[in-house]
Amino acid sequence: MTASKPLRADARRNRARILAAAEEVFAERGPAASTQEVADRAGVAIGTIFRHFPTKRDLLAAIMKELRQRLIDKAEALLADGPPGTAFFDYFTFLVESSARVDTVAGLLADEGTAIQPGEQIAAFTQTFGTLLDAAREAGTVRPDVRLDEVMALVSAATQGALAGSWPDDLRRRTLALLLDALRPR
Amino acid sequence: MTASKPLRADARRNRARILAAAEEVFAERGPAASTQEVADRAGVAIGTIFRHFPTKRDLLAAIMKELRQRLIDKAEALLADGPPGTAFFDYFTFLVESSARVDTVAGLLADEGTAIQPGEQIAAFTQTFGTLLDAAREAGTVRPDVRLDEVMALVSAATQGALAGSWPDDLRRRTLALLLDALRPR
Amino acid sequence: MTASKPLRADARRNRARILAAAEEVFAERGPAASTQEVADRAGVAIGTIFRHFPTKRDLLAAIMKELRQRLIDKAEALLADGPPGTAFFDYFTFLVESSARVDTVAGLLADEGTAIQPGEQIAAFTQTFGTLLDAAREAGTVRPDVRLDEVMALVSAATQGALAGSWPDDLRRRTLALLLDALRPR
Amino acid sequence: MTASKPLRADARRNRARILAAAEEVFAERGPAASTQEVADRAGVAIGTIFRHFPTKRDLLAAIMKELRQRLIDKAEALLADGPPGTAFFDYFTFLVESSARVDTVAGLLADEGTAIQPGEQIAAFTQTFGTLLDAAREAGTVRPDVRLDEVMALVSAATQGALAGSWPDDLRRRTLALLLDALRPR
DNA sequence: CATGAATGAGAATTCATTCAT
DNA sequence: CATGAATGAATTCTCATTCAT
Incomplete structure (x- = not known):
């Protein structure tokens, strides 16, 4: 453009x-x-x-953009290579682990006090993530009634939470497992 | 004192x-x-x-303290009155709904860049919440293997996420339901 | 009044x-x-x-006034009792020692950054001090050509200097001796 | 450096x-x-x-430093050119006259409520002044028993006094003469 | 283009002074 | 009269942003 x-x-x-x-x-x-x-x-x-x-804001925005791109790339890689059933869960895990390292990962969905224009990247991200979800649903590894916006919400929550306390690895792993379990069919 | x-x-x-x-x-x-x-x-x-x-910091700390106290009060009220099986879920929901209004609720578990002394309040909070969890577990409404620290982590995530995007009520409700489901026995 | x-x-x-x-x-x-x-x-x-x-200024002024009065009283006491030849030197010494204890003594002659009205007290002070000087001159213990304003200037300098560094007692004593010597006949 | x-x-x-x-x-x-x-x-x-x-303190310190340097320079100039017998008295006079203009000259010996690091400059100043004193003592224009610390104390007193009241030139001159006389052999 | 000095609008904090209790 | 809370101007210091070098 x-x-x-x-x-x-x-x-x-x-x-x-x-x-x-x-x-x-x-x-x-x-x-x-x-x-x-x-x-x-x-x-x-x-x-x-x-x-x-x-503007400082522009700098912040640029960082966000880069981060988002990185996340999208990862999603697309998984979409291409990964086994449909687990790729979705792998990606969810990847997102949480990423945000455990760097702070700002969650900011890609919301802002972070400096309201950045998510623009079309968000759409791309959402769409790719949606595809992963669909694949998992079809593979039967995800509850059929789980919707994409709910998943996004959970990711947002998990990534922001993950950074917040910089919890011990062990706790993060267990909590994440619980969370992912919520998405699996009973 | x-x-x-x-x-x-x-x-x-x-x-x-x-x-x-x-x-x-x-x-x-x-x-x-x-x-x-x-x-x-x-x-x-x-x-x-x-x-x-x-100090500005003192003001922040005072707000946190008040908030924490409010949360503790609510927990104790539920502990006294509520039905053991659902009180835990009610409280979890209450926490998320609270944080949908005010930001800082999650700050009681971590800080938020202004590191406030949580002190003994945190202990009180954790303990009361733990009691609610135990009650629910005994009542059989919560998976027996769920640990308190995991619950706290989920709350922290959910409340921080809840505020972040100020999502539509509907979405918050659905996501929360999903989350709570993760804690229920299969 | x-x-x-x-x-x-x-x-x-x-x-x-x-x-x-x-x-x-x-x-x-x-x-x-x-x-x-x-x-x-x-x-x-x-x-x-x-x-x-x-006003804060008024408070400062009141302190000064009190101090000045104390100094005047001492001078008059020496005038009444002391031996004419040494009273003058005793008083000079007294002033310096006083200012070594408390700060503000020198402020009675000048201000101290907060310009206080010395008023009539100064006159009284000057006059009494002048009488002590005259007595010493007559007694032959002071150089006949020393003028009162010079003595006042030396006192002012000595008292302000005395406080400044809070020098060791020994040094203050020696320096003062030198100063007083300057006033004695050769 | x-x-x-x-x-x-x-x-x-x-x-x-x-x-x-x-x-x-x-x-x-x-x-x-x-x-x-x-x-x-x-x-x-x-x-x-x-x-x-x-910091404001840094600014104050910088001024002090400059002032001190100026004083040291003058002393060294006198040390190089001036007649040994009078250089010392000239310098003493110079110091007092300087402080009649600017306040802070005395601050090189003490602080003034803002405690600045005098550092090595003080040493340089003291030493050079000491050399001037020695020269005068050898030339026989200064009492042999006068010590350097006493001289410094007198300078400190005189310069602080000089500024305080901003006395008339005439008075300052006479008082200074008296002071210098105190240092001369009888 | 890069550099880094200058700008000046805040931000936190202090303190003399006023005034309701 | 005494009390001590409220006021708000002044002060130090920070930082995004501009612009001369």
């Missing part, structure tokens, strides 16, 4: 370093972390950040 | 108004909302807030 | 306690110390302070 | 303007003067001040 002219090599490199640094910093310090800190971590001057992302 | 002399009538009134306003404001805007906004909403000068709560 | 109606017993008591507390607090913390701290130290409510001294 | 990368031209210019303005403002209003006033006087925004001096 917005083709936005091809960046110079160094510019592209900077953009990447900024995004990486920002993901780290915001994951550690929360969205209130200062842009200056991102700049330091990225090894660029603060002006460079604002050249690439006119 | 900490009796801290009885406040003057007007002071007590203001304290209450401040807490109420703060709960609203922080629920709407997140913990980064300005103290001035709380003051405006409460109809007091900003100095008054800092007289009652010397 | 301003007779200002006789205070009630408790009011007079409070006034004294406030002055005492204020002298302590301002000596310790400097004139930037908060009025609240004075109130706490005096064991009264802050409103009581402002009833007695409508 | 601490080379701290060379500032950009405009930054260096601003730093200098800030220091100059701060010296003025704090000399006039005391260390309680507001940073905003310094900014106004310097013609910069308040943020600029805090970029250069992260």
Whole structure:
């Protein structure tokens, strides 16, 4: 869509370093972390950040977008390779585990206090996830009455919860199992 | 314990108004909302807030404490009156519904970037909730292998998720039902 | 002059306690110390302070006035009793030692960042000190060409210096000796 | 030592303007003067001040440091050029005259409620002053029993006194003469 | 394009002073 | 009169954003 002219090599490199640094910093310090800190971590001057992302909000949004893309990619990979029956559960687990590492994963469904435009990515995500769900339903590994929006809600809850307390691995595993069980046919 | 002399009538009134306003404001805007906004909403000068709560952090902590107390009270009420089999589920539902209104409910299990001393309240909460769970287990309405920490984790997830997107009531209801189902014996 | 109606017993008591507390607090913390701290130290409510001294400045001024009076009293005592030749030196020493204990002594000649009206007290002080000087001059223990304003200047310097570094007693004694020597005939 | 990368031209210019303005403002209003006033006087925004001096205390410290350096430079100049017999007296006089203009000169010996790290500068100052004193002693213009710490104490007293009342030039001159006389052999 | 200094609008917090209890 | 809560202006400091170098 917005083709936005091809960046110079160094510019592209900077953009990447900024995004990486920002993901780290915001994951550690929360969205209130200062842009200056991102700049330091990225090894660029603060002006460079604002050249690439006119607003702090834009920077946040860009991170989200990247994250979302990563999640979508994973879903599509599973869709292509994975066994229909378990791919759905694997994906759900993957999402929770991801959010256990990095903070912001849950923000892809909602915002996180900085309301980002989910845009069409959300649609793509939802659709792919839906396909995984359908496959599982057909394979009989998921209750037939479970709806996609409910699953999304559960994921959102689980991922936000997962990060919140940074619970012990063991607890997270057991709780997740319980959750997934809720989706299985009786 | 900490009796801290009885406040003057007007002071007590203001304290209450401040807490109420703060709960609203922080629920709407997140913990980064300005103290001035709380003051405006409460109809007091900003100095008054800092007289009652010397630090913004103290104000946050006070809100949490109040919330926790409210939750504990409700649990104890259910423990006294409710039918053992369903009281547990009612309480779980109550928690989720509460957090649909106010943000911070989940904060009682974790913090939320402002690390407040949960202190003994948490213990009280956990214990009471545990008793509800035991009762339900004995009544046979809950799977015998469900552990308290898992339940707490689910609550934490559900309440944080519930607020995040402020989903439609219908969706919240369905998702909650799914969640509760996961706890029921098969 | 301003007779200002006789205070009630408790009011007079409070006034004294406030002055005492204020002298302590301002000596310790400097004139930037908060009025609240004075109130706490005096064991009264802050409103009581402002009833007695409508302004912080007034409170400062009152302390100064008291101090000055104390110094004048001492001078007059020495004038009455002391041997003419040494009384002057004793008084000079007394002033420096006083200021070594409490801060604000030097403030009686100048202000101290809060410009207080020295009023007629200064005149009294200066006059009495002048009499001591004259006596010493007549007794031949002071250089005949030393003028009163020079002596006052030296006192001011010495007292402010004395407090500044809170030097060791020994050093203060030696330096003072040097200073007094400067006033003696050769 | 601490080379701290060379500032950009405009930054260096601003730093200098800030220091100059701060010296003025704090000399006039005391260390309680507001940073905003310094900014106004310097013609910069308040943020600029805090970029250069992260804390008000840092700003105060920087002023002190500059002042101290100026004093040291003068002493070394006198040490190089001046006639040994009078250089010491000239320097003493210079110190008092300096403090008649600016407040803070005495602050190099003590602090002034904002306790700044005098560090090695003090040592340098003391040593150079000591050399001047030794030279004068050898030249026979100073009493042989006068010690350096006494001289420093007198300087401290004189400079703080000098500023306090901003006495008339004439009085300051006479008092200073008296003081210096105290140091001369009889 | 990158740099990093300057800007200036908040934000938290303090404190003299007022005034209802 | 005393009390101590309320007021609100002032202060220090932070940070997103702009812009000269």
